[in-house]
Amino acid sequence: MKIGEHDWNLDPLGNHIWRGRMEAGQLLALARAVKEAGGQLIALWGSDDRQLNDGYGIHAALLTGAGLAWVSCGLPAEAPAYPDLAHIFPQADRMQRATFDLLGIRATDAVDNRKWLRHKAWAEDEFPLRKDFSLLAAHRSPLAEVDAYPFIRVQGEGVHEIPVGPIHAGTIEPGHFRFSIIGERVLKLEQRLGYTHKGTEKRFEGMDINTGAKLAGRVSGDSHIAFAWAYCMAVETATTSTVPERAVWLRALFLEIERIANHLGDLGYLGNDVALSFGFMQFWRLKEEWLRLTAKLFGHRYLFDCIVPGGVAVDIRDSGKAELAAEADRIETEVRSLKAIYDDHATLQDRFANTGICKPDLAARLGLTGLAGRASAQAWDARAQFPQAPYDQLDVSMATQRRGDVLARAEVRFAEVYESLRLIRDLLQRLPAGALHAPLAPVSAVCEGLGWVEGWRGEVVVAVRIGADGKLDRVHPHDPSWQNWPLLEVGMLGNIVPDFPLINKSFNLSYSGQDL
Amino acid sequence: MATHLILQKIFKTGIVSEPAPQANLALRTREQELHADILKVFGQSVTIRHVDAGSCNGCELEIHAINGPHYNIEGMGVKFAASPRHVDVLLVTGPVSRNLEVALKRTYDATPEPKWVIAMGDCGCTGGMFGESYASCGKISNVIPVDVEVPGCPPTPIALLQGILAAVSQDKTSTSS
Numbered sequence: 294m295k296i297g298e299h300d301w302n303l304d305p306l307g308n309h310i311w312r313g314r315m316e317a318g319q320l321l322a323l324a325r326a327v328k329e330a331g332g333q334l335i336a337l338w339g340s341d342d343r344q345l346n347d348g349y350g351i352h353a354a355l356l357t358g359a360g361l362a363w364v365s366c367g368l369p370a371e372a373p374a375y376p377d378l379a380h381i382f383p384q385a386d387r388m389q390r391a392t393f394d395l396l397g398i399r400a401t402d403a404v405d406n407r408k409w410l411r412h413k414a415w416a417e418d419e420f421p422l423r424k425d426f427s428l429l430a431a432h433r434s435p436l437a438e439v440d441a442y443p444f445i446r447v448q449g450e451g452v453h454e455i456p457v458g459p460i461h462a463g464t465i466e467p468g469h470f471r472f473s474i475i476g477e478r479v480l481k482l483e484q485r486l487g488y489t490h491k492g493t494e495k496r497f498e499g500m501d502i503n504t505g506a507k508l509a510g511r512v513s514g515d516s517h518i519a520f521a522w523a524y525c526m527a528v529e530t531a532t533t534s535t536v537p538e539r540a541v542w543l544r545a546l547f548l549e550i551e552r553i554a555n556h557l558g559d560l561g562y563l564g565n566d567v568a569l570s571f572g573f574m575q576f577w578r579l580k581e582e583w584l585r586l587t588a589k590l591f592g593h594r595y596l597f598d599c600i601v602p603g604g605v606a607v608d609i610r611d612s613g614k615a616e617l618a619a620e621a622d623r624i625e626t627e628v629r630s631l632k633a634i635y636d637d638h639a640t641l642q643d644r645f646a647n648t649g650i651c652k653p654d655l656a657a658r659l660g661l662t663g664l665a666g667r668a669s670a671q672a673w674d675a676r677a678q679f680p681q682a683p684y685d686q687l688d689v690s691m692a693t694q695r696r697g698d699v700l701a702r703a704e705v706r707f708a709e710v711y712e713s714l715r716l717i718r719d720l721l722q723r724l725p726a727g728a729l730h731a732p733l734a735p736v737s738a739v740c741e742g743l744g745w746v747e748g749w750r751g752e753v754v755v756a757v758r759i760g761a762d763g764k765l766d767r768v769h770p771h772d773p774s775w776q777n778w779p780l781l782e783v784g785m786l787g788n789i790v791p792d793f794p795l796i797n798k799s800f801n802l803s804y805s806g807q808d809l
Numbered sequence: 810m811a812t813h814l815i816l817q818k819i820f821k822t823g824i825v826s827e828p829a830p831q832a833n834l835a836l837r838t839r840e841q842e843l844h845a846d847i848l849k850v851f852g853q854s855v856t857i858r859h860v861d862a863g864s865c866n867g868c869e870l871e872i873h874a875i876n877g878p879h880y881n882i883e884g885m886g887v888k889f890a891a892s893p894r895h896v897d898v899l900l901v902t903g904p905v906s907r908n909l910e911v912a913l914k915r916t917y918d919a920t921p922e923p924k925w926v927i928a929m930g931d932c933g934c935t936g937g938m939f940g941e942s943y944a945s946c947g948k949i950s951n952v953i954p955v956d957v958e959v960p961g962c963p964p965t966p967i968a969l970l971q972g973i974l975a976a977v978s979q980d981k982t983s984t985s986s
Contacts, residue, residue, distance in 0.1 A: 412907075412908040413907075413908070414906075414907035414908055414943060414944050415943055415944075421943050421944070426943070435910060435946075435952075436907060436910050436911050437911065438911065439911050439912070459909060459912050460860060460893075460912055460916055462891035462892070463891070464859045464869055464872045464873060464876075464889065465861070465869070466861050466864070466866055466869065467861050467862075467863075467909055467912070487908055488863070488906060488908045488909050488912070489861070489863045489864070489903070489906050489908070489909070490863075490906055490908050490944050491863050491903075491904055491906045491939045491942070491944050491945040492939065492942040492943055492944030492945055493939065495942060495943070495944070496938070496939060496940070496942065507938060508938050511865040511867065511937075511938055511939075511962075512865065513865060513866060514864070514865040514866045514867025514868070514869075514870060514963070515866050515867070515870060517867070558870075558873065571815050571818075571819070573877075574877070574878045575818065575822070577873075577874070577876075577877035577878060578822065578825055578877065578878050578879065580874075580877070581874060581877050581878075581879050584874070588965075594871075594965065595867065595870065595963070597867070597962060630814075630818060631818070633814060634811050634814045634815055634818065637811040637814065638811040639811070803866060804866070805863075805864065805865045805866050808906075808908075
């Protein structure tokens with residue numbers, strides 16, 4: 294695989310994914326080459342490989358013009374370390390800190406070595422994802438105190454701090470936001486996340502493959518299908534199993550249903566956050582009707598556990614196809630009429646436009662991705678550029694904007710709702726006949742795979758290693774919120790505190806997906 | 810003109826709200842030790858604070874959903890508030906992550922008596938897929954007392970409403986009045 298001038302020794306795995314191993318020292322050169330060619334770091338994670346090869350592993354997934362480069366480097370068992378990547382890709386910062394908290398693998402020469410996922414639940418010299426860290430022995434007496442965290446202080450006359458969270462005022466997930474402000478204007482926002490860290494990655498260890506799919510779907514509930522599909526894709530790659538064509542098409546149908554449900558909800562909340570409760574009520578009416586039809590056709594409002602390793606668990610009948618297609622038509626008409634109102638509503642436009650701006654050059658430098666990235670001219674959508682089946686037959690049209698403000702993120706959602714409704718009609722019309730499920734090929738040796746799915750929020754990547762006993766050895770699920778949370782800090786600068794809920798909602802990032 | 814379009818849309822949409830479901834008393838986990846006169850007041854109106862104690866955010870999707878127009882919860886006297894100091898009920902989701910254990914206890918302590926706790930979702934009721942571990946305390950009742958458990962992954966809006974109504978309904982509750 295050629296990146297820039299250099300030909301890197303990476304092998305195609307299918308699905309536009311490339312696989313390679315290298316010395317940790319080479320990682321830096323690869324990262325530089327990817328950066329120079331306009332690519333991005335998507336995910337970085339570690340593993341305890343001492344039972345396999347007497348050491349640890351550091352793994353990265355990098356987005357390039359030719360697809361996703363998945364590289365692994367072996368690290369020594371004593372003082373495992375790899376070169377800092379955050380000075381090339383700033384989005385690596387939190388991933389590196391999490392990798393240290395969980396595995397004790399350090400990024401050499403990193404500027405920021407503060408803890409990230411570790412609060413007080415385990416000690417500084419303990420590393421939960423090491424194989425010799427016992428899951429049960431580690432459950433200790435109740436905690437009495439919250440931990441201290443070294444926030445970066447803004448000092449000067451008139452500056453003060455507003456601490457918010459972890460328990461928030463609305464129905465949202467927990468996290469801590471530290472605003473440094475003058476008057477109402479925000480000088481700095483610093484996030485402290487990790488509150489919902491519930492040991493998801495450790496939970497995967499030793500789990501059977503089918504149960505793993507259920508857990509993967511619960512990494513971030515609002516992206517259930519994206520995670521379940523990426524996990525299954527990884528497992529199917531690892532075991533070199535094939536999935537029936539109809540199952541693959543149904544997976545795409547589910548993914549688009551999930552995208553529409555989330556976008557409708559967000560468009561309603563964006564209206565709500567600028568005091569247009571009409572918008573909330575209308576979009577949530579549509580979302581509820583969409584969820585009810587989903588439950589009627591597939592048995593679950595959010596399609597939980599509808600994707601299983603080897604295929605899908607539910608089918609759609611001809612009558613259901615007609616019903617879903619008719620609902621897609623109806624929703625489109627309704628959304629278009631609501632869009633006309635949003636477009637015409639002076640207060641809404643005033644609040645949306647020029648609020649929470651992430652300019653394209655900054656978005657590129659800091660690795661903004663997915664939906665929010667596309668609203669800041671970061672034109673990446675795996676469904677369009679690196680289409681896996683069935684998207685290779687669907688010709689997805691990518692939605693982009695350049696403004697990088699709340700309005701742009703709303704516009705991308707509108708465009709993606711229309712496109713997903715079109716895709717749903719297309720998928721229904723051309724849905725191939727055949728089986729829903731094929732058994733996975735048996736596992737006889739250690740094997741690994743990677744799944745890559747463009748979820749509604751952005752790319753979801755799941756890396757899986759299966760042990761020789763057929764049980765999961767290491768699973769790393771990656772949510773795009775990892776990259777986008779720091780951009781919310783940037784997008785907030787210079788805005789006023791009361792606009793935070795609006796800006797936050799326009800990104801709508803997952804806490805659980807990054808806290809793991 | 811947006812106002813004209815909004816009014817047109819409102820009239821065209823009509824009222825989509827549906828009648829309230831019945832309370833599901835089977836979801837109660839313990840006898841509620843409250844005076845009947847207090848229940849009488851609560852029976853008419855109840856204010857809830859949602860606390861995500863480590864959920865995957867699936868349950869939150871349905872809490873949002875019951876705030877939509879189909880469910881008309883404020884018409885039933887159910888209202889969500891921003892502070893635990895203003896509420897009668899804590900609606901708690903998740904397995905309790907150890908990183909939120911202290912925050913959950915503090916939220917519970919900040920809620921004035923009398924109060925109820927509803928554990929929502931399979932993880933809240935049993936620990937679910939995440940169970941107990943170095944990072945998870947498991948079910949909500951491992952950390953604070955729970956009055957009503959609403960299972961499901963996530964529980965449907967109807968199941969959730971039945972649980973909320975069970976928490977505040979007057980039937981078969983008072984032992985001390």
